[in-house]
Amino acid sequence: MVKISIIGFGNVAQHLAAAFESNPAAELVQIYSRKPQTAPASFSRKLIHDLGELDYADVYIISVSDDAVAQVAAALRFENRLVVHTAGSLPMDILDAKNRAGVFYPLQTFSRNKAVDFREVPICIEACNATDLKILESIAKSISPKVYAINSNQRRSLHVAAVFASNFANHMYKIGSDICEEHGVPFDILKPLIQETAAKIKTLSPRQAQTGPAIRNDTETIAAHLAWLSDDNQRNIYQLLTQSIQHEREKL
């Protein structure tokens, strides 16, 4: 049984803690939270608020805001243990060299009030040596079948790709919802379309799945939409993304 301690009690940290807590292959030793927190009973006995209180663990998972990772790793009072972070955008070597560095990056969008099924979460792992990679692989596989060894460079490209495919896609939903609201149409009508658009990606490439006026080069509809949009920001986005899709069309 791998002893795991989690350093941080934000969104990702709490989801990880819940996944390991209910996992026979792992023992959740401690959870460090900077500030006192209200936490579920199962966690509250394990919560500590001083990094100096950290007991031995096989793996320490630092899951704090990106800009605090280096500082927290440097503040640890032990050496030569396996210390990993969960940040898609940070290289492995941001971690203080006094410990053995690694990365345990669950590539999923975590919302505070929505449970996550970890079996659907790809976990990207990286370590300095084969033994540590094996340890990370074993705890990753205990919560998800989708485990990938990904180096720091690949992880950076994955993180940027995820900003487009998730954060920016969600912003497209947001603008769709704003337009509905403005015109008194229930946004619910669009929800099946949103689900189907995502579902198509399971079997079609995004290129094959593209529909709409831009890829059809339906210039009349595009002009009508641009004339109809009154919000400058929405119009700028419509224009730039239409051009981008048309550019792709030209490459076909």
Add this chain to the structure above:
Amino acid sequence: MVKISIIGFGNVAQHLAAAFESNPAAELVQIYSRKPQTAPASFSRKLIHDLGELDYADVYIISVSDDAVAQVAAALRFENRLVVHTAGSLPMDILDAKNRAGVFYPLQTFSRNKAVDFREVPICIEACNATDLKILESIAKSISPKVYAINSNQRRSLHVAAVFASNFANHMYKIGSDICEEHGVPFDILKPLIQETAAKIKTLSPRQAQTGPAIRNDTETIAAHLAWLSDDNQRNIYQLLTQSIQHEREKL
């Protein structure tokens, strides 16, 4: 049993034909296709290639490219029958006034090689009078429980909203996939994230669901991503959408 003929044999037309063909509440009378087509046996006997051959039907559904709808409606050789189009972007009155106009707009993205479950497709209907609206409602309800009476103005806003929430969201997947491909990372790693991002919209508003560097105002990560992106088009899109999300952040 409502007699239906479909004018057009494109993507939407074929999906509608399949839905009505297997429907006890409707009788699919004829399908007009401009050009000779290979079609499933069940359809091939009903295919005609001359508008003059159209027999009586209770509803004629024109499902052709947007810019051909008016012309096809004008070319019909009968009068005072119920003729509807399926175009989200066109007003009802684009249809020739010699017949009773209506709209039967299935708000979904249809791909040629992917079956569609019509029970998940909202259908937006509009008609000139209550009797015709009832007819459209009955055939719509025979294939989907999600039927909405939506006027031409509301439909236009829905169509623009759908371009953002579906076409542009898919383009975000496309860019994510391009970035993965460029860096030798399997796009499959992103697919669960794409599904979860869409699934969140069932229970959270897009505003509540927004995650990522822009909404966190994580300026370091944003700067690093912009410096890392080598494609001008990708960088312009990253910048504009980040600003748009940050603008939303300021309104919170």
